[in-house]
Structures are given as C-alpha cells and as structure tokens.
Amino acid sequence: MFYDATEASEPVLAFNSFRFFPARRLLYEDDRPLRLGSRAIDILHVLLERAGETVTKDQLIARAWPNTVVEEGNLRVHVAALRRTLGERHIENVVGRGYCFITPVVRSEAGQVAHTAHAAQALPLSGEQSTMAQAKTVYLPQSDGLPPCATRIFGREQTVATLQQQLSERRFVTIVGTGGMGKTTAALAAAERMQTHWRQGTVFVDLAPLTRAEQVPQALAAALVMERPAAMDTAAIVAALRSHHLLLILDSCEHVLEAVSLLAEQILHGAPGVRLLATSREPLRAEGEWVHRLPALELPPEPAPGAGAPPLTMAQAMEYAAVQLFAERVQASAAGLALGDPEAPQIADICRRLDGIPLAIELAAARVELLGIRGLVARLDDCCYLLKGGRRTAKVRHRTLEATLDWSYDLLGESERKLLHRLSVFRRRFSLEEALSIGADNREGLEQAMDALSSLVSKSMLATVSDTGAARYRMLETTRSYAAAKLAESGEHDVILTHYVALGGAPL
Template sequence: MNSLPSVYCVTCGRRVAVRGDTRRAVPQRLYCSDACRQRAYRQRVARRRTTPTASAPALPDSPWGSAAIPRQLGKFVGRDRELRLLANLSANTLLTITGPPGVGKSRLAHHHVRRMRELQRLTRVRWADLAPAALAGDGQSHSITETLRSMGDGHAVWCDANREHPSTLVVDNADVDLDECAKLVMHLVSACPQMKILITSREPLRVPGEVVFGLNPLPLPPATEHPTIRDLLQSDAMQLFVERASTGNPGFTLSEHNAHAVAEVCRELDGVPLFLELAASRVGILSITELLSRLRQPVTVLTSGSRTASVRHSSFRAALDASYDLLDDQERAVFRQLSVLSEPFGLGLAMAVCGFDERGEANMIELLARLQAKSLLIASTNAFEQTEFRQLTPIRHYGSDRLDAAGETDEVWDRLATWTTAAARQVLDLRPGFGPPPSPSIQHYIARTAEWAMRRDDQRTVPLAAALVRYGTALGQSALVQHLSHRALLLSCDDTDRVRLLTEMAAMQQATGNVTGAESLSRQAVLISRRLPDRRLHRRALVALAASERALGHLADAQANARQALQLAQSGEDPEGVAECVESLATTAAVAGRLTEAARLVVDLTRVLRSLDGAAAAGVQCALGEIALLQGDVHRAEQHALDAARGLRDAPELFGRPLVLLAVVALRRGDRRRTLYLLQNAHALRNRLGHHHTSPLESLVETELRGFVSSCDPGEVAQARSAADSTSTDFLQTYALSSSPMDQPVSEPSADSLTRRQLVIAMLVAEGFTNRQIANRIGASPRTVAAELARIRSALHLRSRAQLAGWAQAILR
C-alpha cells in the first residue's frame, strides 16, 4: 500500500495530514487552518492589485560583491524550534540573529532563507558575508569599511532596483564592523521600504526597529542515571556529533560502549555546533574516552576544521580570538577573571572575583552587560527571581588559558576564597534547618575553594569545611567532606571557626550513626566555646552535646546540658535559641516517655511566637504537631502542620518538615497514596534544595514512615518518586494545603490546553522576554501579548509570570 504524500501548508509551511483515499489527487492548494487560508486569499488579492506589466527588474549585485546564497554541503541537524520562530519573525524589517562564537548563526540563517524561498515567502535574496574580507588583512578590512561608506552611483542603482519590489538582504558576520554596518542598514531601511534585512552577528546592531533573535547552543543529552541510546539521540547536540563523526570516519558507530562518553563530550562542549564538529573530526585519531579527557584544554585538541571554512571558524582558538580581540582592556580582564566561576554566579560574586567594591557596582553592571551583548556571557533568571550569569564551558576554558597567560590565576582564586569564606560564615550563623541553604552553585564554589585553600594550608579551609559538612553530603560529596573536615582540624585557626567545624562534624557523625564520635566532637566544641565571647556558639555546642548524649541513652546529662543552653539563650534574649533549646528538652522528655512534660514545654514556646520570624514560628508549629502525634492527637497535629505550611509559602526550602508531618497524619487516617506522595515530595524537595537537616522531634515521628515505605510495593514507590521529581513547589503547596486530606493529587497543568501561539509566548516568558519583546517576536502588540498571558495563566491555574516561567522551563523543555 502506498504511503500518503507529504503535503505542507502553502502559507506557513506546516505539515498537513492528508486524509482519505490515497488514490485521490492531492489538492493544488492545502492550508493547515482557516487563518492560513484567509492570509493566502489576502496575498492573492494584493498581487492582483499590482500592475501586471510592472515586472521587477533584474536585481544588481549588492555593494559587497557576491550576491549568491552560499551552498552548504553538510547535513543540517536540529533547530526545528528556532526555524519555526524565525518563520514567525520573518515579517520584521530588520532581524538580527545573535549568539556566541560557533553557535551556528550563519548556518541557521542559510537554512531559514532557503526554506523561505522554497515556500515562496522570499523571492529576491542577496547574501553578503563580511568575514572573509575582514580577516584577510588590514588593507582588505579597510576596503570593507570604505565599501560600507560608499554611497556612489552603483549603490544608488542597487537601492533603486529594490525600492518598489520586495527583496531580502542577508548580512553575515556583521560584527566585524558593527558601526559602519549599522549606518548602512539604517540607510537601506529608509531608502528601500520593501526590503527586509537579516543580520548574523555576535552582537546586536542596537538600531531602532531591530528585532534580536538570540541563538542558544544545541540541546544537550539528558543527564539521567541510565539513559538509553534512543534517549540520548533525542538531543540535537548528540545527533550532530554522531552525524559528523560518522561522515568523517565511516568506521564510527554509536554503541552502548561509547554512547555515554559521547554524551559527556556534548556536555563538555556545551552543545556549541562548531566545537562539536571540530571534536567529531578527531574521532578515529582519538577514541571517544581519550577525546573527552583532553577537552579540559580544548585549545590543544580542537585545532583544525574544514579547509573551506572562514578563518574565524577554522579552529577553537581562532573562533574565540576573533571575539577576544574586539574587547577593550577592561572587558578582557573581566572576561578572563570570570573564568574561575564554573557555575552560575550573581553580581556580588562577579564583583568579588574581579576586585570591584561597592563603588564599582555600576561599572561592573556595565561590563557584564557588554560581555552579554557580545555573546560571551549568558544571563538567566533563577527560581528565586535573581539574575545569574555563566560562561559556556568551552568559552570558560579559553578564558582560563588567558588568565594563566596573564599571571592572574592565584590572585583571582584568592579573591574567590575570601568571598566564599564570608558566605560560609554567614550560613553557619543560621540554625540548621532554619533559613534558606546556599544555592547549589554557591555550595559548589565553597567545595572548590575549600580544596584550593587546603592545598595551601590556608586557615580559611576551616570555615569552608564547616559549611561543606552541613551541605556537602547532600550534594553527593561525602568522601570530600570527610577528607576536608579531618584535614581542617589539623590546621591552626581562629577558635570561633574551630567550634563551628566541631559542631557541624558532630551533627554529621550523629546523622550517620556514629554517636560516640559525635559525643567526642561536641564535647571538644563545648570546652573551646566556654572561653569565647559569642554565647551562641557555646549554646549550640551544648545542644549538640545534649543530642549525642540523648542518643547514647544518657538522658539526665542530655537534659542538664539542654537546660544550661536554655539559660544562655534566655539571658541573651535569643528567641530562636530558646526555641531550639526547648525543642531539645522536649525531645529528651518524649524519649523518656514523659509526653505530658514534652507537650507543656513546647506549649510554653507559644509565648515567644510573636518574636520569631516565619521560619522559626513554623518550626515551633511543627514541634507542636509532632508532640501531638506522639500523644495520638491526629487532628491537632494536622492543624499545626497546616499552620506551619501556610507560614512557609515564601520559604519552600523549609517545606519538607510540615510535609513529613502531614504524611504521618495521612498514614494514621489510612490514606496510603497521599502518605507516599507527600513523603516522596518531601524527600525530592530537600534533594533539589540540598537541605537534609531533620529536627530531633521530626526524627522520632519519621520512624513510623520508614516502616510504611518498606511495606509498599517497589513499583508504587518508584512511581511516586518519579511524580515528585516533576512536581513544582507551588503545586505541592496547593495540594498539601487542600481542605480534604483524602484528596488525591491532581495532574500538573498540561501544555495540551494551550494553542501553538500561546506555547511560543510561554517559551519566550521562560527565556526572560518582556511583553514588548515578545510582541516584536510574534508580530503582535504588547496589549495582545498581555491578554494572551492572562488566558495562559487562567488555563494553567497559575497566579504569576514567575510561576508561568517555571512551568514552561519544567514542562515545555
């Protein structure tokens, strides 16, 4: 049986499904929707209104010489989404494709133009590539400038030919002379109303009416635990590498043995097409594993590309030298120094490593903006609505080489260590489990600078190791934490930092079951902290000692130390310290079976609730709920858990404790599905935020849940864990606070309820675009975009733009 022919909409180019008998002839014109049918009708009417005899004259060459569209021999891989967005933007007069070196701007522009010509949406196209002449030598570069400035008769004739007839001019690699190119483009826009101009550049022209299309690297393969080859090949970066490697080396095949190494190569090169192609050309000379091990220094490996490629695309160094050479001295210094930051970073950290103080903030913002405009820095918004920056991995390696060559490496690392040490001390001043943990990127920098400081026997290793003890285990760095913390104890340092480290190590030892070791470490912390002026440190050391003694069964000693800590907190007017000490006393009483005494102790805390912030107050509510559960009062436990959850709407990192409490409530009521869902979400939330601290009372309550999980079907647990990994915090809070405890979790908002245009708007919101920028992208007004956003939020039951951006990032991608 013959397969149905491939038929495409004659207006927008979208594929149209042909139904019915295949023997019937396909209609001459097919449309994907009534909107496209109406658009085609209006276009036909407009063509009839033009004078039939007014045929377009032959278009002379552009002032840049060659007007032919260059032919690309290699297979074009991926970029379906980008091509669709470009097609939607093709009606704009001036469209600029920007992106970092090697990201594929020229290739995308070429494919877009050819595709539009095939669809007869572009007819008269001229292509001007400024890169070859610009890089041929100083004299030739000067001739380009003179040509762009030229407004002679030849140029006038060329403009006249385009004045009354639709045409498209593509200017490739415009960044070689942005100022002159911008002037000429503005002249052409005013002189030729029917002309559309498509620019490719590493930096926008920054002229009125310019629509900027930022091109990102190719999507990377999934970083899941055991992906199949089919899963990996869903990534455009993976497809491109495999296609180029097999073309250059026919003996190469993707197999179970090398698939994961290929995926790591794609991630190491951050999905940049040029660098993937350069790496693929080395397959056959180097194995995939050997290639991966050498990509830490890509300058030495990615050295030769296509013979016919332009000079700036001939190697890794040439591609980045072209951008680096266009920077001024201050931009070069900041670009080099930011290369020590391998994770997303904020403005404060950027200022620290580049040596800027508060007075230089405005200058730093300007430099970051200029590097971002030149596509050497990527800006994004994190889950907390904060702007973060990062360099692509290959660009960062190039910057690191430049940093070494400038002799600035140790100086910049020293600045980074100073900043992370201050951040670590700030974290350690917070009570564990109260207050947001440092972001994963800050935790990463703490770990890296701790290693750097340890190699130099720097005393800053001690506070860095203490912070790493608190959060590093959650990041899967247990071996590093153990090594650094024990080495740090051998260094000479300030007693304050030593007490912090001993207290954190004691908590870690107790959490891992080494109660004797925890008791020894906490006792050392108590002895040293007695002579320190900071009473909070002594109080925390006493609480840690009480916890280890309670675990050893020494309940009288635990109660005595907790009472001594409580006296210190009360004398220092420290309400949070009072709450911590009372909870320690209540836990000891509960372990001893004195539940009435434990309840009375925690109820006394309600007198200090008004002086506590939201997190500490929620902690007291959870403690009240946990005592109520131990007494068998499920209803009262639920009310306290719900009160705590309501108080933590703005602190999702602390939401795990009330979730565990609600899970036990659901278990006591026989709702096993809700129990499993809440418990797995509590664990997933703590994993995502690197927050694994549990209070003493919570540990008593959670014992009941461990037996429940072990009795569940493993498939059911895996399903609940998978659902929890994709559940947003907002949705989880709404479900946990649902009025009926027996409600089952409803499904997440689905993309199926949105139109194609609404999906595009949601993706652009996720990328940080304003309403006006989105309007320019889709060819609508800002008012229309605002109305569409209101419909999208209503359809998805989302309250804010930030929630929509989070949903789009999690669901659409």
C-alpha cells in the first residue's frame, strides 16, 4: 500500500550514506529526509549528474536561476549550504572555474535520470488530452514539501506514533484541538517521519490566510505548483492528482470547513493514491474522516492535600512535558536564569493553570525575564492581558493568546457566544443540567442552549470530562478568563452570577 523510498525503482544517485531522488527532488541520509532549498537542490542535481567533472559557475547559475541575472555570491551561499548538509569533503572548489563533486556516485537505472528538474518533476496526466493538459500538470513542491520546524516538540511522541498508525490504516485523519494546542506541529512531525511512504512526498497547504471558501481550491493548486492556480477548480485538481501518490496536509480548516469537506471527499473518491491529514479546531464531518483529538501536554499532579507531603522538586517536575517546554522557553528568553527546587511548585502551578496548552506556556515563559516566577504566578488571573508578545514570525493568530482566542471566538454564532459568556462563571466542572440552567432563559430556549453546548464542545471551546457516568464539562482556564471578560462587557454579569450562586456556586 505504501511507497518506500528504500525499495523504489525510480532513478537514484547514491554516494556514501546519501541518496538523491531526482524525480522527487529529495535527498536522504540513510532513511532520514534532509531539507534543502530549491536552489541548493538544483545545484546538487547538476553536480551529481556530472560527478567527477568541473561544472562552471555560469553553468550552475544557469541551472539554478534560469533566465535570471544573479551575483556569484548567491551561488557561493547555496554551495556553502550544501557543504553544511553533506560535509566539506564532497564538493571541491576549482579556483577560477567552478565546482566539482569528487565523491564517487552510484547511479541506479542509468539513463533514466531526468535531464532537467522540471522534466523530472512534471507528472503528466494519464489519458488527459484536452488543451488544458499543461495547465493541469502538477509540479510537485521543491524540497520535502514541509515548512521547517524551528523548535523541537515536547510530549508528543505517543501522539505522533498514533498519527502514523492512523495514517497507515486510513486515508483521511483530522487533528482537532483548541487554539495553540500544537495541531500543526504534530501534523508536521508525523508527516516528516512518514516521508518515505509517499512516492511524491508531502504537500503542505496553509489555509489560515484565506478569507473566502472559493479560495480553497486555488490555495491547493498553488501548493501543488500547478500552472494558473487562480483558474483551477476542484474537478481539475482531482483529475491532476488521479495518478499521484502523496500526503496532503490541509492546515487550519476551521474557518472554511464546508469547502474543505467537499474538497476532501472529492479527492478521496477521485485520487486513490492521495491521503489527507487536516488540522482544525473542530471536525470537518466529511465522509471518511477519522478524528484525532489532540490532548494537552502532560502536567504535574495537584499537590496532595494536608501538610507533611514533600514539595515537588525540579527533577520531578521535569518529568512532565509541560514543565519541560516551560523550562526550555525560559532559558531561550532569559538565558542564565536558574530554575531550581524552590521554583518547581510554582512552575507546576503555572503549567496547570495554563491547562498544558503549548502556546500559552510559551507565551508565559517569555514573561519570566520581566516578572520573575512569583510575579508571573501573581498575574496569571488575567491570562489574556498577560500572555501577549509572542514571536514576530508566528502566524498572526498565534502571536498572543488573545489573538488565538479571538480567532476561535469570531467563528462562533450568537447563541454559542452567549452560552460561552455565561458558562465562564463555572470555575469548576459542571453538569449538563447546570449548563442548560445557566444557558437557557426559559423552557423554549433549552433546545437552542443544547445545540450551542454541543457546538462549543465540537469547536474545542469546552472539554468533556469522563470522571463520572454522567456528562460533565469544563472550560480551559485561559478560555474561561477570556469569556469572563466578554460576560462583563455583555451587561449580563450580575444576573448570571446571581443565578450561578443560586445553583450552589461560590461567589466569584
């Protein structure tokens, strides 16, 4: 069922522990795919084709930058990148002329290696004879099709292994979770480990920038490097993918759910060699979809009640992924700050109050240099105000916790927003009956409140709790803080709080 690069019959150029697949423009060291930029791939391809010969600088520039005038310094930059990846010993500088690949290269299926990158990449449609055939050709992305991961991930080994297993058994998996939970990171990690399973590799499609449903096919066509992507419709894309064998990652689907659902179903029916891995804050509810809910990072347990229990040590706290992430981000933003046993209980408390959400933990850790651990604990009640100032290079909706929650909130309907506001009074787990009592203004409003409650769970704004036989719910503390601010703005705060106290809740 799967393609394995180690057993492929396609052309391959091998040297030492490296293998280069010209047709897919992929470089492996042993079984590990290596990331190289488009220009570096072009330069490597030429050098391997002509191993043992001197390739002039002009020839390399013409190959990597066709029809473009560039400085020689650009070539040196990419050759240096190749040397960092391969090691210094393979590419020799021939002074005044160019470069030579001096390591012996073993060619399998000699004579079948493509003579140009585009000829190797272009995969013509079988049976496609229309005048649009060229426009419908898929030129697969250069490199490995995945955006680079700048940081390592924590506590997701089991998740990634599970996703690999699910993708090996099913054609369509959606990773679902609240904003900032690390859905994209988990998807990329699973895809990277399975790169050798797909004959044409992986294609990543970022849907977050889209503002209209009709842009979805265009975004996919652009990611597939199709000609004239703005003119592509779903039918043309599916026809182009019919003979392909690859993994499509559809990232951030929640704001274009219906369009992505229709696209996914048509791909599943019309392109049997394509598998789909989607990320979304709620399921797509499409035919063939298998939902994987992404859990929070593992947290240290609450301290045992009563005196006499030994305090948590830093070594014990570091056994949990949430603390590992916090500690690394603190060191990255406040190098030299010591985190020892005295800080361990407070750090565990911070991670618990942030519900083990990776984005919230990262943003909180970035504030330690300014506030210190104690100051951070004291200010955590106002999560949204505190957790601002994320990485400038992050997606806009991930730069602050407030922006992440705004993104989810903007996707809610009016009844869902109203219920979310009201449920923010619960600082504890609550039952279905309590949620409906707070959410419904009268008996006629019970059905609407029930629908809104179900939608909030589906959209990852509420979590279900399985600690008893009856349905119970909880709101993540970061979400609750955000919703409480909205409740205060709504003018309903005092009325809802009175109702909450009448239900037996402690005054806030």
